[in-house]
Amino acid sequence: MSSNRTGTGAWKNLRAAMIAEAQARGHTTCPTCGTWIDYRHAGLPNSPEVDHITPHARGGTDTPANLRVVCRTCNRTMGARMNRRRRTPPARTKQPPTAAPW
Numbered sequence: 361m362s363s364n365r366t367g368t369g370a371w372k373n374l375r376a377a378m379i380a381e382a383q384a385r386g387h388t389t390c391p392t393c394g395t396w397i398d399y400r401h402a403g404l405p406n407s408p409e410v411d412h413i414t415p416h417a418r419g420g421t422d423t424p425a426n427l428r429v430v431c432r433t434c435n436r437t438m439g440a441r442m443n444r445r446r447r448t449p450p451a452r453t454k455q456p457p458t459a460a461p462w
Contacts (some may be wrong), residue, residue: 364418365422368402368423371422374410374422374423374427375410377424378410378424378427378428378429379408379410382397382408382428382429383399383408386393387429389452390406390430390431390434391428391445392430392431392434392438393431393433393434393440395429395431395433397429398422403432404429404432405431405432405433406431406432406433408429408430408432409429409430409431409432409433409435409436410429410430410435411427411428411429411430411435412426412427413426413427413428414426440452449456
């Protein structure tokens, strides 16, 4: 089994079904930013991607009720924010006092 959850066949099938359903319903804009979603091309900033409403890292499930189609830019931005929140901030080091008044 793949260690990358989104690389599994089950996820790829679910992703394809969610994108096809959104397109069939006439979902043409990203619910987050309002940009037009380009269903014909992958890898563009406005290409469709499946996003978890409740992130997987916070207990969200891979069920249609917890998924939505957003543009690639918004999905990547939300993922980056999530990753920053999980990181431990670097330890602050105290600066030694200086003799010169800055």
